[in-house]
Amino acid sequence: MSAQTLHISGLTVGYGSRCIIRDLNVSPIAAGGVTALVGPNGAGKSTLLRAIAGLLPATGKVVLNGRDLLAMSRQERAKLVGFMPQSLPAGVGLSVLETIVTALKVASPVANEKLLRRRAVAVLERLNAVHLALDPLERLSGGQRQMAGLAQALAPDPELLLLDEPTSALDLRHQFHIMRTVRELVRAGGRSAVIVLHDLALAAQWADTIVVLRGGGLHVEGPPAVAVTPDMLRDVYGVTAEVIDLGAGALHIAIKDLAEADAPVRQATASTS
Amino acid sequence: MVGRSRIERPEMSTRGTMEAVSTETGRHVLEVHARLIRRRGILVAAMAVLTLLAILLDLTTGPSGMGISELWMVLSDHENTTRAMQVIFWNVRLPIAMMAVLVGAALSLAGAEMQTVLDNPLASPFTLGVSSAASLGASLAIILGLGLPLVPPHMIVAGNAFVFALGSVLLLQYLARGGGGIETLVLFGIALVFTFNALVALVQFMASADALQQLVFWSMGNLGSASWETVAALGVVTVLLFPFSLGASWKMTALRLGEERASSFGVDVARLRFFSLLRVSLLAATAVAFVGTVGFIGLVGPHIARLLVGEDHRFLLPASLCSGALVMSLASVASKMLVPGMLLPVGIVTSLVGLPVFFILIHRRRRRP
Numbered sequence: 001m002s003a004q005t006l007h008i009s010g011l012t013v014g015y016g017s018r019c020i021i022r023d024l025n026v027s028p029i030a031a032g033g034v035t036a037l038v039g040p041n042g043a044g045k046s047t048l049l050r051a052i053a054g055l056l057p058a059t060g061k062v063v064l065n066g067r068d069l070l071a072m073s074r075q076e077r078a079k080l081v082g083f084m085p086q087s088l089p090a091g092v093g094l095s096v097l098e099t100i101v102t103a104l105k106v107a108s109p110v111a112n113e114k115l116l117r118r119r120a121v122a123v124l125e126r127l128n129a130v131h132l133a134l135d136p137l138e139r140l141s142g143g144q145r146q147m148a149g150l151a152q153a154l155a156p157d158p159e160l161l162l163l164d165e166p167t168s169a170l171d172l173r174h175q176f177h178i179m180r181t182v183r184e185l186v187r188a189g190g191r192s193a194v195i196v197l198h199d200l201a202l203a204a205q206w207a208d209t210i211v212v213l214r215g216g217g218l219h220v221e222g223p224p225a226v227a228v229t230p231d232m233l234r235d236v237y238g239v240t241a242e243v244i245d246l247g248a249g250a251l252h253i254a255i256k257d258l259a260e261a262d263a264p265v266r267q268a269t270a271s272t273s
Numbered sequence: 274m275v276g277r278s279r280i281e282r283p284e285m286s287t288r289g290t291m292e293a294v295s296t297e298t299g300r301h302v303l304e305v306h307a308r309l310i311r312r313r314g315i316l317v318a319a320m321a322v323l324t325l326l327a328i329l330l331d332l333t334t335g336p337s338g339m340g341i342s343e344l345w346m347v348l349s350d351h352e353n354t355t356r357a358m359q360v361i362f363w364n365v366r367l368p369i370a371m372m373a374v375l376v377g378a379a380l381s382l383a384g385a386e387m388q389t390v391l392d393n394p395l396a397s398p399f400t401l402g403v404s405s406a407a408s409l410g411a412s413l414a415i416i417l418g419l420g421l422p423l424v425p426p427h428m429i430v431a432g433n434a435f436v437f438a439l440g441s442v443l444l445l446q447y448l449a450r451g452g453g454g455i456e457t458l459v460l461f462g463i464a465l466v467f468t469f470n471a472l473v474a475l476v477q478f479m480a481s482a483d484a485l486q487q488l489v490f491w492s493m494g495n496l497g498s499a500s501w502e503t504v505a506a507l508g509v510v511t512v513l514l515f516p517f518s519l520g521a522s523w524k525m526t527a528l529r530l531g532e533e534r535a536s537s538f539g540v541d542v543a544r545l546r547f548f549s550l551l552r553v554s555l556l557a558a559t560a561v562a563f564v565g566t567v568g569f570i571g572l573v574g575p576h577i578a579r580l581l582v583g584e585d586h587r588f589l590l591p592a593s594l595c596s597g598a599l600v601m602s603l604a605s606v607a608s609k610m611l612v613p614g615m616l617l618p619v620g621i622v623t624s625l626v627g628l629p630v631f632f633i634l635i636h637r638r639r640r641r642p
Binding site for chain 2: 050053054055074075077078079081082083085087088089092093094095097098099102103105106107109115117118119121122124125130131133134136149152153
């Protein structure tokens, strides 16, 4: 395994005067690994992902393989980082293939278009989604649009993949397929992936490391068995739960009840103010 | 530089495998897509040819009854044509025909850019107050006789309209600076529309009946006052700006996927929007200055183009240019033919000519599986 890493240190992110993430430090993420970003609503998961992608004003350091992503130009960053936001617009007349070619062409304006088209089709083949290539986005289902979005992020062959809930609209089969494909790509290519997930079981199954955010700060990080515990579920999500290890990385999380209802909310506010 | 080793990344890194299309469906997709691209190119070319035919039609219609044979005589045989025929062709028909095409092209191109950068299918060059500002400028000139220093008297209406239209967009960009995105921009734009309209009403209230009539006539959009001077000015603006529009076409296509997504592809969205609005304001302000407000074309031209060639802006922008030119040219013909012996304000006619075309296209699209 190579020594490529993603290292986030002293990261502070805010919209306007409102600070959402304050002085966040995450242990270096080794290449070839999938990191899941989890936490309750409003914990700052998507904000962190956007900040790494350079879409929000942020201070601190996000160093990928020795280069600070926050200090480089948009175009440079676009070649290294593939970002997939939560939602893709619905009413767009472009075909899936056209959107991928556009993503590639904008990132490298001088590239030969025929080559880019072949590359786009190859990526769709890789995702088992080539049958969608000529369909306009406006006629796709939510799940199909997610496939298209993932293909756009993957196509430039980035070193770092940032996926914001890539499976939220997918059925079980496609969830499994997407997560497995992403992990294969990451493992084989020495890339890194940081994925926001709501489903802790899915996170535990596919991620090497789970980073739990709460109120804009780091709560705990580590392998799934270390991060996903009854204590964490109580402190962060405010539920009492049982975590059963099913072996081979799979966890079953059985929620029993709500913990003291207002406790986590109070803590969260305290840490952001 | 940290290299990405090919050995480490056998599946996607080496170019050969990355671009290798391995399935039958994949090869079929590429073929169909290539055909689609060719078809779009042909459609744009066809629209350009139709526009040329429309210009020819425009040149052969008019109250003087000069038809295609007389037209040919004027062009080929100077000896046997009367001075009147020469004047009608060179000083009346050709400038009007050229102005029609240029106004249509400029407003429709501006509309296409506007709809994309504001992410709003109902946007047109006049959405954010460009036409209201131009009207205010024109009304100051027509009613109060207020003009800019150094502008020759016969150009003060056009000069005022241009300066106010361009100024309104710059003011808008200044007001909406510092983020807030499209919504802030549109809200400020609407505020400007109401402000300018109120000021125009105020000036109108103080106007004499004569001056008021002149202003109303101006605001209906008129090709009759086209001269070589104005044709050249709008021609230069359009020809100079179009390559910049075309140069931004991939970025504009990316913007259709959302601001965040375009930005993650490497597009500087704020910069793209600023320069696009600058082009829109120059095109719209110049067109409005010379012919008055012709509102419909900037909205519908891009829609006609979109229905024909889709949203790939490499084709959408030239197709919008052509569809606007074509519709406006036909409107110019109709403005001479609807009431014999009278040149109707082209702003009125544009809607009447453009709407049927638009309805047919929407209807066809709905029937498509």
